[in-house]
Amino acid sequence: MGRVVPEQWRPTGVPAPHREPGTARIAVDLLGGDHAPAVVVDGALRAVDDDPSLHLTLVGPAEAADAVLAAVHPAQRHRLTTVLGGTAAEAVAAGRADALVSAGDTAVTVLSAARALGRWPGVRRPPLAAVLPTAAGRLVLLDVGSTVDPDEQTLATHARLGAAYAAAIHDLPEPRVGLLTIGTERGKGDQLRRAAARLLEDLPLRYVGLVEGSDVVLGAAADVVVTDGFTGNVLLKALEAAHVAKNTDETRAAVLLGVGGIVVVCHGAATGPDLARGIAFAADLHRHRRIDVVQRGIA
Amino acid sequence: MGRVVPEQWRPTGVPAPHREPGTARIAVDLLGGDHAPAVVVDGALRAVDDDPSLHLTLVGPAEAADAVLAAVHPAQRHRLTTVLGGTAAEAVAAGRADALVSAGDTAVTVLSAARALGRWPGVRRPPLAAVLPTAAGRLVLLDVGSTVDPDEQTLATHARLGAAYAAAIHDLPEPRVGLLTIGTERGKGDQLRRAAARLLEDLPLRYVGLVEGSDVVLGAAADVVVTDGFTGNVLLKALEAAHVAKNTDETRAAVLLGVGGIVVVCHGAATGPDLARGIAFAADLHRHRRIDVVQRGIA
Structure with missing residues (x-):
């Protein structure tokens, strides 16, 4: 695993002012995991069903994003956003999501999170x-x-x-x-x-x-x-x-500590329900600002 | 853990000619283990009860050896030998036992086995x-x-x-x-x-x-x-x-591979039954000459 190049830490995107309290916008890496994108699509659909205040930012190829859009109830499509370029960490860094979930290669996720979100x-x-x-x-x-x-x-x-x-x-x-x-x-x-x-x-x-x-x-x-x-x-x-x-x-699901954002890493062999739980975990970390508490704890 | 000092390998002691077929003489480290010597005494008694062809060479202080001798049936005392000085590995090297069992500090057991038995x-x-x-x-x-x-x-x-x-x-x-x-x-x-x-x-x-x-x-x-x-x-x-x-x-119980004798290491937290199983395991390795088979396998 390569060394992470040091970068200056910067805070994650400021929350958008228009969202209702409790909303969590989770960036989901559609290509992460041994069985991606099928299990990620499955996990995303489960997560949306489970939590009415959840919004998903789908990061990855159009075909996988389209599969989620096609399967979700039309009344819920406004809760899905598609990002075709870049990484889930970049979506968080750009303020388009509050947290990210990936079941992809750990080294790649850690590196992209450290680069985009800082440490x-x-x-x-x-x-x-x-x-x-x-x-x-x-x-x-x-x-x-x-x-x-x-x-x-x-x-x-x-x-x-x-x-x-x-x-x-x-x-x-x-x-x-x-x-x-x-x-x-x-x-x-x-x-x-x-x-x-x-x-x-x-x-x-x-x-x-x-x-x-x-x-x-x-x-x-x-x-x-x-x-x-x-x-x-x-x-x-x-x-x-x-x-x-x-x-x-x-x-x-494990959480990456010490980067400027909420990063949840699922097992490469994660199933759809595993992914859905990872998304729910990321939403919980965001809603309770737990990673902010961690950072204050070591400051 | 320190490096083991290289020594020339030499074979374990030649089996004594007078023993009946199937007899196994196991050297037991009376001081090995977190709860020694009580659990070792207990394990030794269980092992002697379980296997009529087993002889034990008790290595350690006189008090612990005496506790085993006092508890075993008088008709079975001839199956116990006491060695007050040296290590269990030295008893094997001297031909006084066919194998050793210890629940003591792993590093100490490995070092003493390598020194006394060679590699x-x-x-x-x-x-x-x-x-x-x-x-x-x-x-x-x-x-x-x-x-x-x-x-x-x-x-x-x-x-x-x-x-x-x-x-x-x-x-x-x-x-x-x-x-x-x-x-x-x-x-x-x-x-x-x-x-x-x-x-x-x-x-x-x-x-x-x-x-x-x-x-x-x-x-x-x-x-x-x-x-x-x-x-x-x-x-x-x-x-x-x-x-x-x-x-x-x-x-x-784990076996130490690559030394010139049969060395069985039990968990430091081993119980009496664990020790007895370790002794039975050592006896089985001896009777079936399994370590000789291992050595031929890599030669």
């Missing part, structure tokens, strides 16, 4: 955060696939972002942050983890130390678990396959 | 291999915690060892070997995986390419999955906690 100060490599159900409640796992070769400073930044995200979405004033490793004695793990543990101990967050793979499932030890994007992605996909992580609507 | 030619960093139940059958996952910062050549060696191990224990003439990564398109993954994939393509084994976390659970894509010891350990512990990997007797 928050201090965030060089934005992580993808997923929410997993555990025996003890919900747990934020990050990174789940954006940064596969991070250094310890990146893990420290991700810890801060993850803590702010858990605080914002799970209403936890001081979420417990653990560093995923093997063996919980101090000094365990690989070189990266040993270096990262030293940094995490000095951060202004509730660092609870080293946690293991079992803790991601059991959930009792931490509310936020920090790991590299390689391990996080392997673990997330395995737990999804084991049906452990399929019990909530949130788990098959 | 096979070409094996610099012996991997721990675990067997997981999957929807499609059993799957060998390695490394699960021995080598946390491997290079690509180490992963290639582990692929060969894993294939030979799956052939030996699962009766598969040509097991399919996959490389664990994120995204299955060629070129996906981190630097290590991209380098390892090129090496694996040139090995004389049935390399089926890149696999994902879900494939470790579903099992349809590969019989052997190769990964670094960090990712493998995190994944194994998570799946165990998710009760996915608890369905067979083998899964909570």
Whole structure:
């Protein structure tokens, strides 16, 4: 995965003044996903049916957009906008949507989001955060696939972002942050983890130390678990396959933290219902301004 | 985890001539495990009860050994030998046992095994291999915690060892070997995986390419999955906690491949029954000379 080129952060488009309260305009990447555009078309239709205050900005080829337009009830067509050129992130940057959803290649989505929306100060490599159900409640796992070769400073930044995200979405004033490793004695793990543990101990967050793979499932030890994007992605996909992580609507969509907009990434193998849940998740993040809360949390 | 110091490989002790066929002499590390020696004592007693042809070499402090001796039926005491000094690996190297079982610190066990038993030619960093139940059958996952910062050549060696191990224990003439990564398109993954994939393509084994976390659970894509010891350990512990990997007797014990003896490593949190299963597993490996088969397989 290539390095993201630093760019100045700029806020997402100012909300248009004419929309009714609660409206969410979601840019949908029609070409994202292993089974695109069919599942994206299906997901878009489901999302529009489910939420009367939702508007979709369909980004991609005319044929796929036309398939959505043809299938939606004529009375609902005003809720769909088609954008034939550019990326979903550019649609958000241009103020044509409040958030974006893509099931496309993660590296491409992360890169296009960072370029079009900019990154928050201090965030060089934005992580993808997923929410997993555990025996003890919900747990934020990050990174789940954006940064596969991070250094310890990146893990420290991700810890801060993850803590702010858990605080914002799970209403936890001081979420417990653990560093995923093997063996919980101090000094365990690989070189990266040993270096990262030293940094995490000095951060202004509730660092609870080293946690293991079992803790991601059991959930009792931490509310936020920090790991590299390689391990996080392997673990997330395995737990999804084991049906452990399929019990909530949130788990098959991850949010990109640290970019100047709301970016929801769905699994490449996402189904139509998965896409619809990803769109609903993006709308919820927008309506409750949760990403703004995250940014204030780490500022 | 420190590098294992290279030593010349030498074979394990020649079997004593006086034992009846089927006897297995297992060295048990009385101090290994989070709850040692109590669970080890419990496991040793269970193992002796379960298998009348089993002899145990108890390695550790006199108090723990005495606890086993006191609890076992007097008629069975001749099946127990106490070794107060040295390591379980040294007991195997000295010909006092056919195999060893430890639930102790993995790094310590691996190091002491490599030093006392030597390593096979070409094996610099012996991997721990675990067997997981999957929807499609059993799957060998390695490394699960021995080598946390491997290079690509180490992963290639582990692929060969894993294939030979799956052939030996699962009766598969040509097991399919996959490389664990994120995204299955060629070129996906981190630097290590991209380098390892090129090496694996040139090995004389049935390399089926890149696999994902879900494939470790579903099992349809590969019989052997190769990964670094960090990712493998995190994944194994998570799946165990998710009760996915608890369905067979083998899964909570891993075997160290590439050393001149039979070394079974149990989970640090192993229970008495887990230890007993680990001992039975070690006895089975000895009786069927499975590690010899593995060594011939990669020679």
